[in-house]
Amino acid sequence: MQTNPFTSLLEILDDWWSKNAVVQAQRIGNGRVDWVRHREALEYLFAAEDFISGFEDRAEYEELIRSLWKVVIVPEAKWSQSAVEPLSTENKTAMRSLGRLYRFEATRSPLSLSDEDRECLREALEEMREILGAVPENFHEDRDRLIQMIRECLELLGDDEVDLVKLRARTNEAAGAALPLAVVLSEEDREHFLKAALRATGTWVSNTTAGAVGGVLASGAAPLITGALMPGSS
Structure with missing residues (x-):
């Protein structure tokens, strides 16, 4: 389990706060600083920030991310003298809520993608990227942003051990960004x-409950395909 x-x-x-700890509080026998826990905290922080980056409303979490970086890095004082200040109650609550959301995403993710599903997803993403070349000049900023999302999805697909939770989030984000274009x-x-x-x-919908973005796409695609949502249509 992830x-x-x-x-x-x-x-x-919580362990640091309970001991009124400093960032370098844990030491090993010969007096050298043991950075293992601090390295773990950084790894979890990177993973948390990466998960949030897939949210459409990610800007609302900027203050939380800044607070976490300040707690873990403590940039404004000496490392060996800097007490770890607790997060606000609001930020602690947000972390617990995000933890539940992450657990939900992880448990509803398929354990694996078949080779056929991976190839289908890759072909669909590559077709989207190719067609984006036809987007008019005045929409190139949105086009380039979507191309970057698709590129990230394809890179994730190329990993030996695919992060399925992250790949699904990126796929749904890219699909949602496709509608306006x-x-x-x-x-x-x-x-x-x-x-x-x-x-x-559909790679994910066929394996698990449809996510919100996939549902929105499915409900919006049909009228777009038929032209019902085109400017001037009735």
Whole structure:
């Protein structure tokens, strides 16, 4: 089972706070600083930040992330003299809520993707990326952002051990970002583009309960494909 970065980081911080600890509080026999726990805290923080980066409303968590970095790094004072200040009650509550969300995402993720599913997902993403070349010049900023999302998905697919929770989040984020761009494509390109996006999210829907983004895409794609949501349509 995957380690929950939110609850694991809170456990470390609670341990430091309970001892009124400093960042370098734990030492080994010969007097050298033992950085193992601090390294673990950093790894969990990176993982937590990466998980949040997939949220559509990630900007709302910026203050939490800044507070966590300040607690773990303590940049404004000497390492050996800096007490670890507790998070606010609100941020602790947010961490516990995010921990529950992470646990839910992990438990609903399929244990594995078959070779066929992986190839289907890769082909759908590559087709989306190819069609994005037809996006008009004045929409290139949104196009480039979506291409970057697709690139991240393809990189994750290429890993020996695929992070399925992260890959699903990135896939759904990319599929959700596809809808606004679909309306600026030609009718033929729009149909192929949205069908590819549906195949991408369908990789996960076929294995587990559909996520919110996949559901929105599925409900919105049909009228887009038929042209019902195009400007000037009735």
